[in-house]
Amino acid sequence: MPSRTRTHHSSLSDPFAAALQPPADETPAARQARVAAEAEQQRVSDRIDDDLRRERAERKRRAKREVRVLLLGQSESGKSTVLKNFRLKYAPNQWKAELRAWRAVVQLNLIQNVLTLLDVMHDRLLLPDSSPDALPPPPTMSFCDGDGDARASLDSTATATAARAVVLTPLHQVLHMRLSPLRAVEADLRRRLGAGDPEFAFANGEDGALGGAGALERRGAAGREFSVRGWIGALGLAGGADGGDGEGGGGGGEKRERVGEGEEGREGKVDAATEILATVCDDIVALWEDPGLRELLRARGLRIEDRPGFFLSDTARITSRDYVPSDNDVVRARLRTLGVQEWRIRLEHDEQFGSEWVIYDVGGARSMRHAWLPFFDAVNAIIFLAPISCFDERLAEDPAVNRLEDSLLLWRAIVSSKLLGKTTLIVFLNKCDLLKRKLQSGIMVNKHLISFGARQNEVGVVVKCASPPSPSPQPKGGVESAMLMCVLGWACVDLKEKFKDILRADASEPRTTYLYATSVTDTKATAATLNIVRDGIIREHLKHAEFV
Ligand SMILES: Nc1nc2c(ncn2[C@@H]2O[C@H](COP(=O)(O)OP(=O)(O)OP(=O)(O)O)[C@@H](O)[C@H]2O)c(=O)[nH]1
Numbered sequence: 359m360p361s362r363t364r365t366h367h368s369s370l371s372d373p374f375a376a377a378l379q380p381p382a383d384e385t386p387a388a389r390q391a392r393v394a395a396e397a398e399q400q401r402v403s404d405r406i407d408d409d410l411r412r413e414r415a416e417r418k419r420r421a422k423r424e425v426r427v428l429l430l431g432q433s434e435s436g437k438s439t440v441l442k443n444f445r446l447k448y449a450p451n452q453w454k455a456e457l458r459a460w461r462a463v464v465q466l467n468l469i470q471n472v473l474t475l476l477d478v479m480h481d482r483l484l485l486p487d488s489s490p491d492a493l494p495p496p497p498t499m500s501f502c503d504g505d506g507d508a509r510a511s512l513d514s515t516a517t518a519t520a521a522r523a524v525v526l527t528p529l530h531q532v533l534h535m536r537l538s539p540l541r542a543v544e545a546d547l548r549r550r551l552g553a554g555d556p557e558f559a560f561a562n563g564e565d566g567a568l569g570g571a572g573a574l575e576r577r578g579a580a581g582r583e584f585s586v587r588g589w590i591g592a593l594g595l596a597g598g599a600d601g602g603d604g605e606g607g608g609g610g611g612e613k614r615e616r617v618g619e620g621e622e623g624r625e626g627k628v629d630a631a632t633e634i635l636a637t638v639c640d641d642i643v644a645l646w647e648d649p650g651l652r653e654l655l656r657a658r659g660l661r662i663e664d665r666p667g668f669f670l671s672d673t674a675r676i677t678s679r680d681y682v683p684s685d686n687d688v689v690r691a692r693l694r695t696l697g698v699q700e701w702r703i704r705l706e707h708d709e710q711f712g713s714e715w716v717i718y719d720v721g722g723a724r725s726m727r728h729a730w731l732p733f734f735d736a737v738n739a740i741i742f743l744a745p746i747s748c749f750d751e752r753l754a755e756d757p758a759v760n761r762l763e764d765s766l767l768l769w770r771a772i773v774s775s776k777l778l779g780k781t782t783l784i785v786f787l788n789k790c791d792l793l794k795r796k797l798q799s800g801i802m803v804n805k806h807l808i809s810f811g812a813r814q815n816e817v818g819v820v821v822k823c824a825s826p827p828s829p830s831p832q833p834k835g836g837v838e839s840a841m842l843m844c845v846l847g848w849a850c851v852d853l854k855e856k857f858k859d860i861l862r863a864d865a866s867e868p869r870t871t872y873l874y875a876t877s878v879t880d881t882k883a884t885a886a887t888l889n890i891v892r893d894g895i896i897r898e899h900l901k902h903a904e905f906v
């Protein structure tokens with residue numbers, strides 16, 4: 359056995375090879391067993407190599423099939439809401455399976471609505487004779503625009519005076535007292551949804567999001583906002599490989615109990631939050647329908663019904679013991695995003711190319727925007743959300759900045775980015791429903807947006823449009839409604855132009871860009887828009903991949 363002898367000799371200078379050598383006195387039977395074992399080891403090793411090769415090839419195939427989309431826009435622009443719409447439309451079975459898990463979030467939103475009302479009353483009940491200065495600004499999430507500090511302070515003085523004129527009664531005191539236990543329920547729900555977990559955080563100004571806010575503001579809706587790094591973790595959803603849907607950015611951490619099931623799921627009984635909510639249902643309804651409180655809200659310029667996560671109109675339904683959130687409840691529920699969440703969505707009933715989508719949902723607050731950059735060169739398309747209803751609001755993180763101006767600045771940064779030169783850009787001019795409501799209440803766009811100054815004197819144009827030129831049909835509701843449609847149309851058309859102007863002036867490369875006026879809480883209309891968007895993205899993707 360010359361070769362063996364040779365190997366044996368070479369092993370003298372190689373301690374590792376020496377260790378692997380068969381003993382010099384190996385018997386034929388032992389040799390046979392050894393050779394068989396080595397062959398088996400080789401077979402296993404080859405199988406592992408094959409598996410890895412197959413996995414790599416599958417990953418490559420998948421990457422070709424995958425469509426990657428990045429959702430961008432300031433906080434509260436509607437990014438997560440678009441993601442929800444996408445899942446509702448294209449992964450309906452998984453969506454349905456998760457509805458129940460959203461119950462705690464909707465309950466938390468409702469309780470936060472109630473606590474905001476209690477805070478508004480609290481100051482009034484505590485300070486019946488206080489001076490106007492003692493009253494803090496209204497607890498809106500974003501700041502209403504003023505024409506500078508002096509004007510703002512005049513406004514707040516007038517607001518405080520009007521609020522002081524509202525009389526609260528002992529009934530308000532009783533309701534306040536009866537509903538106060540909801541503070542503990544709120545804390546409990548927050549804990550169940552992830553408080554104390556380093557992966558989760560509250561928006562209590564940790565990122566400067568509430569800078570410059572007054573005391574009530576800090577206690578108000580914004581201060582209460584709840585943030586999560588990932589729904590799957592917060593809601594205790596199964597997610598991941600089986601469902602073809604999971605989260606990357608926020609992954610890890612222990613699996614919490616399924617909050618949607620809570621104690622009920624484990625023990626067949628109703629959980630504490632649900633039980634307490636059921637017992638205070640009538641008090642919540644009484645408080646929300648109370649004329650005195652409504653007057654106080656009006657006096658303080660607080661339109662809580664326009665705030666994200668508003669559920670007071672659905673109190674009876676949500677506080678029932680067997681409440682399961684509807685599609686629309688989940689779409690309207692507010693859960694602020696932290697960091698970047700990666701969602702893998704396998705489109706149900708769709709086997710063709712483009713059946714796998716990876717959607718990145720990011721936190722939109724200023725302090726989180728640095729985390730967007732690493733995803734720029736990895737996506738086929740960006741859906742940019744610009745909430746156009748916020749023309750009269752200022753950024754929570756920087757009250758000096760108008761929210762609409764911030765969106766325009768963000769848009770400019772995106773179109774001028776060289777990294778995004780080949781990326782399909784889609785803009786959703788979002789929250790058109792809220793814009794319509796604001797215009798209906800008499801607020802004018804050009805009063806708040808400096809860059810719309812040129813339009814300031816063109817209200818006449820709107821008035822002239824009161825009788826729409828034929829052949830446009832007269833909208834239902836007569837001249838007033840026609841005027842409103844005109845204002846809305848004018849604002850949208852003008853804003854669309856504004857976004858296009860920026861694209862023309864600042865784009866790093868010329869490219870197709872799609873702009874849509876949306877209200878993404880309207881799931882039916884959004885489903886139709888998403889279909890068009892999906893087809894457009896796939897077409898662009900195929901073009902770049904040189905498949906067509
Ligand atoms: N009325 C109305 N509300 C909307 C619309 N789009 C989003 N919302 C609501 O606005 C709130 C904020 O939406 P999100 O999707 O959470 O906003 P986001 O951009 O993900 O915000 P961050 O996670 O903070 O970056 C939610 O309560 C939504 O239901 C819209 O078109 N109309």
Ligand SMILES: [Mg+2]
Pocket residue numbers: 437438439693694695719720721
């Ligand atoms: Mg979000």
